[in-house]
Amino acid sequence: MNTIKQQLLSDLSVAKTAEQIEQVRIKYLGRKGIVTNLAKETDFSKFTSEEKKNFGQQLNDLKDFTTSQITLVAEQVKSSETDSAAILRLIDPSVPGSSGSLGSLHPITMVQLELEQIFEGMGFSVLDSPEVETEFNNFEAINIPKDHPARDMQDTFWLKNDLVLRTHTSANQVRTLRRFGVPVKAIFPGRCFRYESIDPSHENTFYQCEGLMVDEGVSVANLIGVMKTLLSEVFRRDVKVRLRPGFFPFVEPGFELDLNCMFCGGVGCPTCGDGWIELIPCGLVHPKVLEFGGVDPAKYSGFAFGLGLTRLAMMRFGIRDIRHFNAGDVRFYEQFAPVL
Numbered sequence: 503m504n505t506i507k508q509q510l511l512s513d514l515s516v517a518k519t520a521e522q523i524e525q526v527r528i529k530y531l532g533r534k535g536i537v538t539n540l541a542k543e544t545d546f547s548k549f550t551s552e553e554k555k556n557f558g559q560q561l562n563d564l565k566d567f568t569t570s571q572i573t574l575v576a577e578q579v580k581s582s583e584t585d586s587a588a589i590l591r592l593i594d595p596s597v598p599g600s601s602g603s604l605g606s607l608h609p610i611t612m613v614q615l616e617l618e619q620i621f622e623g624m625g626f627s628v629l630d631s632p633e634v635e636t637e638f639n640n641f642e643a644i645n646i647p648k649d650h651p652a653r654d655m656q657d658t659f660w661l662k663n664d665l666v667l668r669t670h671t672s673a674n675q676v677r678t679l680r681r682f683g684v685p686v687k688a689i690f691p692g693r694c695f696r697y698e699s700i701d702p703s704h705e706n707t708f709y710q711c712e713g714l715m716v717d718e719g720v721s722v723a724n725l726i727g728v729m730k731t732l733l734s735e736v737f738r739r740d741v742k743v744r745l746r747p748g749f750f751p752f753v754e755p756g757f758e759l760d761l762n763c764m765f766c767g768g769v770g771c772p773t774c775g776d777g778w779i780e781l782i783p784c785g786l787v788h789p790k791v792l793e794f795g796g797v798d799p800a801k802y803s804g805f806a807f808g809l810g811l812t813r814l815a816m817m818r819f820g821i822r823d824i825r826h827f828n829a830g831d832v833r834f835y836e837q838f839a840p841v842l
C-alpha cells in the first residue's frame with residue numbers, strides 16, 4: 503500500500519490542471535481504479551478475522567489518504583488558476599503605455615565632464631576643491647594683498663573668521679602647489695560666488711574651471727597649445743578666438759582669450775555685446791604665487807587659466823540667459839535628457 507501512496511503522490515506532483523487531477527482520481531478511485539480494485543480483488547475468505555480487520559483498516563486509510571491528497575492538490579490548482587485569472591482581468595492591454603521620464607545631467611555638469619575628459623587626455627589631474635576658502639588662499643596667496651585694488655573687482659561674500667565663499671577657482675592654486683609640489687598639471691572645476699546683481703549674463707553663483715601647469719620651461723607656447731586643443735575639442739570645429747592683454751595680479755603676462763560669439767557670428771547681440779565672449783582669462787603664473795606655493799620661480803614656470811564653465815555651457819548649448827542654470831525649472835533641464 504505504501505507503493506500505491508508513493509505512486510499517487512508522484513502522479514499528483516505532475517498534475518497541473520483540474521482535468522489532469524480528475525484523471526488521477528479515476529486512476530485510483532474510479533470504478534476500476536487501483537484502490538477500488540484492491541478491495542475488490544482481495545480474497546477475504548482466506549483471512550482470519552483478525553487479518554480481515556487489519557486489512558480493512560489499512561484499506562480505509564489508503565482511501566482516506568488518496569481522497570484527501572487529491573482534494574488538496576485540486577484546491578491548490580483551483581486557487582492558482584483564479585489568481586492568474588484575476589491578474590489578467592486587471593491588465594487592460596488596450597491602455598496606452600506610460601513611459602517614465604528619464605532625468606538628465608545638468609548642462610554644466612555635462613560640459614564639466616567633457617572638459618575633464620579632454621584634460622585627462624592631455625595628462626592633467628582633476629582636483630576637487632573647497633567652496634568655502636580662507637582669505638589667504640582666495641586673495642593673498644595669489645598676489646592680491648589686503649589693500650590691493652584688484653579686490654574691488656570681486657564683490658565677495660564674506661563669512662566669519664576670515665573665510666569667504668570663493669570668488670574664483672584660482673583660490674585653489676597655492677593649495678595645489680603646496681600639496682602636490684612640481685611638476686604639476688591639474689584642473690579644478692567648481693562653483694564660485696560673487697555678490698553681483700543678476701542679469702542675462704551675470705549670476706551670483708557660477709562655475710569656473712581653473713587650470714594650472716607648472717614645470718621647468720613652461721611658456722606661453724604651452725598655454726596657447728593647450729587652449730587650442732581644448733576649444734577645438736569642445737566645439738568640434740575651428741573656432742575663432744582672439745588673445746588680448748589682460749591684467750590679473752596672479753599672472754604675468756596676463757591675457758584674455760575671447761571666443762567669437764556663436765549666436766550672432768560676431769556682429770554683436772544681447773548675449774555677447776560686441777561680438778566676442780570673454781571666455782578664458784589666462785597667463786603665466788606670477789613668481790610670487792609660485793613662491794607662496796613653495797616653488798622656486800628661478801627654476802620653474804607655469805601657466806594658469808580660469809575658464810568660465812557656465813559661459814562655455816551657454817555657448818555649447820546655445821543658452822542665452824545665464825539665469826536658467828540655477829532657476830530650477832524642470833522644463834529647462836528636461837531638454838538635456840537623453841532621447842530614448
Ligand code: DAH
Nearest residue numbers: 670672783784785806807808
Ligand atoms: N580668477 C580669475 C577670475 O575669476 C580668472 C583668471 C584669470 C584665472 C587669469 C586664471 C588666470 O588662472 O590666469 O576673474
